[in-house]
Amino acid sequence: MANDKDVNYNIYISGVGGQGIIKTSVIIGEAAMLEGYDVVMSEIHGMSQRGGSVSTELKIGNFKSSIVEESKADLILAFEPIEVLRGLDKANKDTTIIFNTFPIVPSTLTQTGETYPEIEDIIKNLKDNFESVYPLEANGLAKDAGSILSLNMVLLGACVANDDFPLSKETVETAMKHNLAPKFHEMNLKAIENGYNAVKDSM
């Protein structure tokens, strides 16, 4: 299972049930396998899928446990802006943070009396604390690729653009093709490209 390159890379992915988070994580995991790394991943099913927060964790390299330790995430990828905030226990100052700026406002706000924060406020505060923060208008980039359903591949493309990400775009694309229906390959390749370019352009 060993790869010549000695890589230990921890990814924390979060969002809302139904956004394609698990599929994205499986594609990353399979791409890691294709590149010869060992990889483990944790996902939570069940109750959390009824509109609740969903997260997965991936550890590429010499790990047996699939849970990312506190402060040890190399990459946090959030499909929704406030879901970034829930994952910051895993962050350190060098953690790369990529997130979709389109909010999914919890329907329970009125009951709980909570308020949804301003997106600009989230972006500003993250940039104050971390070096590598990439807010993306991923919904728009997905629609441009052909459908909002390609949102997860936009965000995956964004991950690949980050220099520390250990997997190549080609392998990620191959793994995508293994996991998504052929009739959507073209759209999803464009989505990966859109996400990739969005991050590259902002570097």
Added chain:
Amino acid sequence: MAYDQLVTSEKGEKLFLLGNEAAVRGAIEAGVSVAATYPGTPSSEIGNILSVVAKSAEMYFEFSANEKVAMEVAATAAASGLRSFTFMKHVGLNVAADSFMTTAYSGVKGGMIVLVADDPSLFSSQNEQDTRNYSRLSSIPILEPSNPQEIKDMMVYGFDLSEHFGIPVILRTSTRVSHMRGIVEMGDINKTKSTTKESEKDGHWLKGYFVKNPKEFVPVPANALTMHERLVEKIEKIEEESNGAEINEVISFEKGILQGKYGVISSGGAFNYAYDIVSQENLGMDILKIGLSYPCPKDLIYDFCKNLEGVFIVEEVDPVLERDVLAILGEHNLDCPVYGKFDGTFPMVHEFNPDIVKESFNKVLCDIDDDEKFTEEIRNEYGEDALHDLEDGLIEIIPKMEFSDGLNDLIENVPTRAPTLCAGCSHRSAYFAAVQAYEELGYAKEDMIFASDIGCYTLGISPPYETADYLLAMGSSVGDGCGFSIATNQHVMSFIGDSTFFHSGLSPLVNAVHNKNKFVLTILDNRITAMTGGQPNPGIAVDGMGDPAPAISIEDIVEAIGVKFMKIVNPHNIKKTVDIYKEALEYDGVAVVIARYPCTLIKGQKKKAPMVIKDNCVKCLHCIEKLACPAISYLDGKVIVDEALCKSCTVCIQVCPNKAIGVKKGD
């Protein structure tokens, strides 16, 4: 990955598999002929996959009415010489326990595996019971895989073990192992075999042959006495196997500061954390990884501990291994301190993670620099610097990053995003109508008792419905209704889903009618087992392998049991449902309301025009506060409908006091 790859992949191929997918491959490699389950997270995906691949894998598969039936289907298949597989969540084994306990006595001819998925930290369960206690209770061997590869491999090993010793075997996973993905290398697929008498294959699966032997299979007291003696003999033999089994292995590291001084004994998902911490922090402690933990490998554990100055026991959830280790050390009068749960080193509850294991190790290791002989050795081997590290515990804990006040403020106030009933869910409508009915009757909220059950509808616990006051287990809402109705003069409403009713609602309903109880039972019939991902149940005209099957009628059952008040209603018709509930609440006896409307997650339903908020909305927020549909929200001073989420159930139109919601016209 397409599921058929689990059937077609050849030896040596590698797939990135979920633990539950690996279990399916294991069953296929082991040549299982009969599989049965009742769905329960975290084991549900096994059934979902088998329902797709059973035929190509030459396997019979069913979603049984409950876990006890699944256990009986598997036990009889194994008694007939076939390899059989049943799987369930941890609390499912409680349901199956009565039959399960006796399978140990009667034993098996073909191999039989009972996969039980525990749920430490309760991701989707009502308790975090530890199945390893059941293995001790029943005298049934238990395997504890730590990752998907081991799940697959131990399935194959477990079937051989089961068949060799003629006893069922438990394969215990946990949420983090069942829902872990990892790289799995495929093994050979064994051709299905029958170990008794070969029979003609008349379906897509092999048939076995049951050879009568009442002394072996009928536990009347005279027989059961001998059966128990035979069981004890079997367990003694399997203990020898356990001491030598490859899956009970010592993992050693080349070097590390605690090498030879301390050791770790661990199993299952907890092993992963122990391994990562020992290896990353260069602790060098040997780890005894226990794969077959009952019967306990006593000699192996003794040999492992005898030269150690202390041993850590890393396990989830109960101190089961720890109790075994303490007994072995006591038997040998061995002075080796045990650091586990009893002494408070590790938490007694919930799942672990690497951080918890790290902190727990440190509780013991922080005192280690008092040991002069040890510090001298460290100084010689690693230099003076290593000793400075010891001051705050042996393992360096990196302080968490300090965030700016602004970011901390955002984190503290991040809105909750709890699971909710889906937009358009008929359970919401039933709850809304139930609440409105008791309010219109002038009943006080405190006088209402809502007995809930296991399913999506348990989410009725949340405001604004608050229709879950008491809950024990699958089917308990009906029995709880019986109890509350005789114990109090309060108004009792029980809610149970269709699948849960078939699972364990029938007997208590018989009880309720016979004992002249008075309560309202709603059967929330959404035509599917929704919570676990949409499996069919006996009320649906399709079986576990996708073939047509007789659908069992809930109303016929209710009627046959002798319920005199029974109404069937589409709960999305709010007025009608409220009226029925008012009548039911005033009825002197058992009143059954079948609230029937398909789950919105069932595929192939037509998308109709969404709702829209009209200009005459006065922002009374009645819809938001009383209905709480996730498709309706109040943002920036406006009530809005999320068209993508809206399922066009029209309930919001019916509840709006100002007629300010309508169906969107055009497009």
